[in-house]
Amino acid sequence: MHVSLAHAPRRLADGWQCVSTPAGACATPASLDTQTHWIDAPVPGTVASALRATGVKDEALAQPFAHADHWYRLKLSGHGKRRLRFNGLATITEVWLDDVKLLDSDSMFIAHDLDVELKGEHVLHLCFRSIAPALAAKRGRARWRPKLAQPATLRNVRTTLLGHMAGWCPTIQPAGPWRAVELIGEAQGCIESIEMRSRVEGNDGVLDVAVRFFHAQEAAPVRLECGEAHAVMQWQDAHTLTGRVQVPDVRLWYPHTHGEPFRYAVKLGDIALGEIGFRTVHVDRGADGQGFQPVVNGVPVFARGACWTSADIVALDAPHEKLEALFTLVRDAGLNMIRVSGITLYESDTFYELADRYGVLVWQDFAFANFDYPDDEAFHLSVQREARQFLARTRRFASLAVLCGGSEVHQQAAMLGLPFDAYQQRLFTEWLPEAIAAERPDVAYVVNSPSAAPGDTESMPFGTRGGITHYYGVPAYQRSFDDVRRAQVRFASECLAFANVPDDVALRALPNPRAHEPRWKAGVPRDPGSAWDFDDVREYYMQSLYRQDVPRLRYENPERYLELSRAVVADVIGAVFSEWRRQGSTCAGGIVWNLLDVRPGAGWGVIDVLGAPKSALHGLARVLQPVQALLLDEGLEGLDVHLVNETAHEIRGRVELACLREGSVKVAGGACDIVLPARSVQRISSNRLIGAFFDSAYAYRFGPRAHDVTHVVLRDAGTGETLSEAFHFPDPSIGERRDIGLKASVEKDGDGWSLVIETAQLARWVHIDDPDYRARIDWFHLAPGQPRRIPLVARHANVRAAPEGDVCAVNASRSAPYRAS
Structure with a gap:
C-alpha cells in the first residue's frame, strides 16, 4: 500500500532482535529468559540477513536455518485497538503478544491480520519453528520423487525451494519475517486496505476502487480522481468507501517495446492511492491451437526476457533502489x-x-x-x-x-x-x-x-x-x-x-x-x-x-x-x-x-x-530491440536480412549491406530504401541488395572465401541516424589477433562521462574494462570508420575517480587504453 504516511500502516521495522535455539528448546517466550545471544535484526528480513548485518560473510550463511528455532522480539507501546499485519512469515510460525499465543502459521506465502488491544507496554514475539516435524508428517504417497529439491517431503510444506536446491543456489534456508510487519490503527484516518481493479470497455477505461479505514469515519462526500476523470465515492458503512470512475478515450498501457507503459494517477480526495494502467491481455493459440502468442491491447507481442530468482537470496526482500537498477x-x-x-x-x-x-x-x-x-x-x-x-x-x-x-x-x-x-x-x-x-x-x-x-x-x-x-x-x-x-x-x-x-x-x-x-x-x-x-x-x-x-x-x-x-x-x-x-x-x-x-x-x-x-x-x-536488423544464414540462398519494427509508427529507412575482407576492404555491397509498417517484420535477400550473385554465406565454396564479415545497417531515411545494425561471420572462429587500429578517448558533458571508440578494421566483441565504471553498451561489434559514443555508468554511488581503463576486442592484438584528463 502506497499512500501518505498519515494514512498508511506503520511499518514495524526498527528495534527487532532475534536469537536462535535448538529445535523445541523453548516452548514459550518465558523460556527465553536464559538466552543471552540476542542480535539486532532487520525486518523485513531473515535470520541469515540478521547475521549478515553483524558481519557474517554470505558463504558462511549456507546453513539449515529451517531446522532450528528462531525467536524475534519487539517492544510495542500504545493504547486502544490495533491490527498487526504479518505479510510473510517463513515458515512454521507462532505469534505471541506478551505470554499469549495469538497465531500458528504453516505457510510463508500467507499474510495474517491480528486484532489486538494495546494497554501500555507489550512485547511481541515471533517464533519460527523447525520444519522437521512437518517434513516427517505423513501426507499420502507421492507418485514421483524429484531430485531438484531435497528432501522429497518438502512438497508438504509451503515454503520456497530457494535454499533447498544444492547445485542450483546457495543453501541459505529462509527463516524469519521476510515480508513487512505492520501496525494498523494508530491514526484516526489509517487505511487498512485499498482495492483497485481496472478494465477496458470499448474506448474507455473503467476503474473500480474500494477503500477501507480501520476506524469509523465521518460519512462526508469524497471525490475519486483517475487522471482528469472523476466521480464521487459512496459510503457502504462507516469504514468502507466504494466508487467507479470511467476514463473516456483511455490511453492504454503497453510493454515498453511496443508502446508507452502509460499509467494514471489515482487520488481519493487529497490522498494519493498510486497509479493504474489499463490494458487487455489474451493469448492467441494459432490456427492449430498449438501456439502461445501473448496479445496486449490487440497487438501480438514477441515476448523476450529472463527468469527471476531473487535480488537478495539472503533477505529475500530487496530494496527499491536495487530493484529499480535491475529494471533499468x-x-x-x-x-x-x-x-x-x-x-x-x-x-x-x-x-x-x-x-x-x-x-x-x-x-x-x-x-x-x-x-x-x-x-x-x-x-x-x-x-x-x-x-x-x-x-x-x-x-x-x-x-x-x-x-x-x-x-x-x-x-x-x-x-x-x-x-x-x-x-x-x-x-x-x-x-x-x-x-x-x-x-x-x-x-x-x-x-x-x-x-x-x-x-x-x-x-x-x-x-x-x-x-x-x-x-x-x-x-x-x-x-x-x-x-x-x-x-x-x-x-x-x-x-x-x-x-x-x-x-x-x-x-x-x-x-x-x-x-x-x-x-x-x-x-x-x-x-x-x-x-x-x-x-x-x-x-x-x-x-x-x-x-x-x-x-x-x-x-x-x-x-x-x-x-x-x-x-x-x-x-x-x-x-x-x-x-x-x-x-x-x-x-x-x-x-x-x-x-x-x-x-x-x-x-x-x-x-x-x-x-x-x-x-x-x-x-x-544486440538482437532484442523494438527496431532491429537481423542477419540469417540461409545456405545456398545466401544471407537474409530481417527487419523488425515493433513500434506503433511506420519507419522510412534505408538498408545498407557491405561485405568486407580483412575487416575493412569492401568487396560487395548494396542498399535500398524501405518502408517498415508499424508492427511488422520484413525480409530482404542479400543478393537483392547487392544486385548480383555473391556467396555471402560462403555456401558454394567455389574458391577461397572472398570476405570475412557482412555488415548491415538500418538507417532513418530522413536523418541518416543508425537505427540498428547486424553482422554475420561466414567463419565464426576468431583466428589470430592483429592490430586493427582500435582507439578510445574520454569525453564529459552534462550527462556524465562517455567513451568515443573507433577502429580502422572491424572490431569483434568490443568490451570495456574499467574498475570504477561500466559501459552502458558493451560486447558489441564495431565497423571501421564508424565511431561510437558509449555512456559510462559508475559502478558505485561513491565513485569519485575519473574513468581509466582499456577498450578491448577479441580480434585485436592490443587494447586501447583511455584516461580522462
Missing part, C-alpha cells in the same frame, strides 16, 4: 518479460510497481515446482488462501500478464515415464483456475511450465512444436544451431542456460578467480546428479564455433579463455534469438534462464551479484 537494465536490453519461477516466491509490491513503470510484462508461476503435491482438504484450503491473497494484492498491476500453475511438475512426471492422466493434479486444473477466475480473470493462465497445448493429451509436456516448452537443445544439450529451426519452438518459457562469466571487476572479488579451480566450480551451476556442469556447455560452443583447444587454452592463457567465454555466449544467444525473431518463425517468445546470479562466479544469471550486466545481457540487447 532489463528495459535497456530490450527485454519485455520477467518470469518469476515456481522454485522461488511471490515478489513484492515494489517489484510489480516497477514492472508497471518500466513496461515489463510479468509471467508469475505460483510457488509450486516438480512435486506431486498433496490432494487433501487442508492443502486445498491453504492453496486457495495463498492464491487469492496474492491475486488480490497484485490486482492493480497492469504488468501481470501470465499466471502459471508451477514449474516442471508435468515435465518431471513425464520424464519418469508416467502417463498423462497420472500427473494431472486438481491443484493446477481446478484450484488455481478457480482462484484466478474470481480474482484476476484478465490474466492468461498456463497449467504448467512446460506443458502441452490445452486439450493435447498425447504430446510430451516438454515437446517443442506446441504449447510451452523449456528449450535447451541449444545450448545445454549441445545441439547445432540447425536445431533451433528444426525444433519449431512455439514459446520457450525457459531457454539458453549458460555458466555466464562475469566481468573482471566481479571476478577480482572472488577468493580465487581461476577457472576450473574448486572455488570457481562452487559458483558454476549443475543439474543434480549430472556428470557435467554449465561450464562444459559453454566450452562445447567455444570449441565448435571458435575451433579452440579449450582445455589447453584454459591453462596456457586463462585471460584469453575468460574473454572468449564471454564472447561465445553472446554469439550463441544472438544466433538463437535472431532465428526466433525472423519473418516466418513459429516462435512467439523466449525467456532466458536466468536474469540474476544468486552467488559470485559464473552462474546462470545475465546480471552478476554486483548488479552489473554480463556479456550475455549485452548479447541479448
Whole structure:
C-alpha cells in the first residue's frame, strides 16, 4: 500500500532482535529468559540477513536455518485497538503478544491480520519453528520423487525451494519475517486496505476502487480522481468507501517495446492511492491451437526476457533502489518479460510497481515446482488462501500478464515415464483456475511450465512444436544451431542456460578467480546428479564455433579463455534469438534462464551479484530491440536480412549491406530504401541488395572465401541516424589477433562521462574494462570508420575517480587504453 504516511500502516521495522535455539528448546517466550545471544535484526528480513548485518560473510550463511528455532522480539507501546499485519512469515510460525499465543502459521506465502488491544507496554514475539516435524508428517504417497529439491517431503510444506536446491543456489534456508510487519490503527484516518481493479470497455477505461479505514469515519462526500476523470465515492458503512470512475478515450498501457507503459494517477480526495494502467491481455493459440502468442491491447507481442530468482537470496526482500537498477537494465536490453519461477516466491509490491513503470510484462508461476503435491482438504484450503491473497494484492498491476500453475511438475512426471492422466493434479486444473477466475480473470493462465497445448493429451509436456516448452537443445544439450529451426519452438518459457562469466571487476572479488579451480566450480551451476556442469556447455560452443583447444587454452592463457567465454555466449544467444525473431518463425517468445546470479562466479544469471550486466545481457540487447536488423544464414540462398519494427509508427529507412575482407576492404555491397509498417517484420535477400550473385554465406565454396564479415545497417531515411545494425561471420572462429587500429578517448558533458571508440578494421566483441565504471553498451561489434559514443555508468554511488581503463576486442592484438584528463 502506497499512500501518505498519515494514512498508511506503520511499518514495524526498527528495534527487532532475534536469537536462535535448538529445535523445541523453548516452548514459550518465558523460556527465553536464559538466552543471552540476542542480535539486532532487520525486518523485513531473515535470520541469515540478521547475521549478515553483524558481519557474517554470505558463504558462511549456507546453513539449515529451517531446522532450528528462531525467536524475534519487539517492544510495542500504545493504547486502544490495533491490527498487526504479518505479510510473510517463513515458515512454521507462532505469534505471541506478551505470554499469549495469538497465531500458528504453516505457510510463508500467507499474510495474517491480528486484532489486538494495546494497554501500555507489550512485547511481541515471533517464533519460527523447525520444519522437521512437518517434513516427517505423513501426507499420502507421492507418485514421483524429484531430485531438484531435497528432501522429497518438502512438497508438504509451503515454503520456497530457494535454499533447498544444492547445485542450483546457495543453501541459505529462509527463516524469519521476510515480508513487512505492520501496525494498523494508530491514526484516526489509517487505511487498512485499498482495492483497485481496472478494465477496458470499448474506448474507455473503467476503474473500480474500494477503500477501507480501520476506524469509523465521518460519512462526508469524497471525490475519486483517475487522471482528469472523476466521480464521487459512496459510503457502504462507516469504514468502507466504494466508487467507479470511467476514463473516456483511455490511453492504454503497453510493454515498453511496443508502446508507452502509460499509467494514471489515482487520488481519493487529497490522498494519493498510486497509479493504474489499463490494458487487455489474451493469448492467441494459432490456427492449430498449438501456439502461445501473448496479445496486449490487440497487438501480438514477441515476448523476450529472463527468469527471476531473487535480488537478495539472503533477505529475500530487496530494496527499491536495487530493484529499480535491475529494471533499468532489463528495459535497456530490450527485454519485455520477467518470469518469476515456481522454485522461488511471490515478489513484492515494489517489484510489480516497477514492472508497471518500466513496461515489463510479468509471467508469475505460483510457488509450486516438480512435486506431486498433496490432494487433501487442508492443502486445498491453504492453496486457495495463498492464491487469492496474492491475486488480490497484485490486482492493480497492469504488468501481470501470465499466471502459471508451477514449474516442471508435468515435465518431471513425464520424464519418469508416467502417463498423462497420472500427473494431472486438481491443484493446477481446478484450484488455481478457480482462484484466478474470481480474482484476476484478465490474466492468461498456463497449467504448467512446460506443458502441452490445452486439450493435447498425447504430446510430451516438454515437446517443442506446441504449447510451452523449456528449450535447451541449444545450448545445454549441445545441439547445432540447425536445431533451433528444426525444433519449431512455439514459446520457450525457459531457454539458453549458460555458466555466464562475469566481468573482471566481479571476478577480482572472488577468493580465487581461476577457472576450473574448486572455488570457481562452487559458483558454476549443475543439474543434480549430472556428470557435467554449465561450464562444459559453454566450452562445447567455444570449441565448435571458435575451433579452440579449450582445455589447453584454459591453462596456457586463462585471460584469453575468460574473454572468449564471454564472447561465445553472446554469439550463441544472438544466433538463437535472431532465428526466433525472423519473418516466418513459429516462435512467439523466449525467456532466458536466468536474469540474476544468486552467488559470485559464473552462474546462470545475465546480471552478476554486483548488479552489473554480463556479456550475455549485452548479447541479448544486440538482437532484442523494438527496431532491429537481423542477419540469417540461409545456405545456398545466401544471407537474409530481417527487419523488425515493433513500434506503433511506420519507419522510412534505408538498408545498407557491405561485405568486407580483412575487416575493412569492401568487396560487395548494396542498399535500398524501405518502408517498415508499424508492427511488422520484413525480409530482404542479400543478393537483392547487392544486385548480383555473391556467396555471402560462403555456401558454394567455389574458391577461397572472398570476405570475412557482412555488415548491415538500418538507417532513418530522413536523418541518416543508425537505427540498428547486424553482422554475420561466414567463419565464426576468431583466428589470430592483429592490430586493427582500435582507439578510445574520454569525453564529459552534462550527462556524465562517455567513451568515443573507433577502429580502422572491424572490431569483434568490443568490451570495456574499467574498475570504477561500466559501459552502458558493451560486447558489441564495431565497423571501421564508424565511431561510437558509449555512456559510462559508475559502478558505485561513491565513485569519485575519473574513468581509466582499456577498450578491448577479441580480434585485436592490443587494447586501447583511455584516461580522462
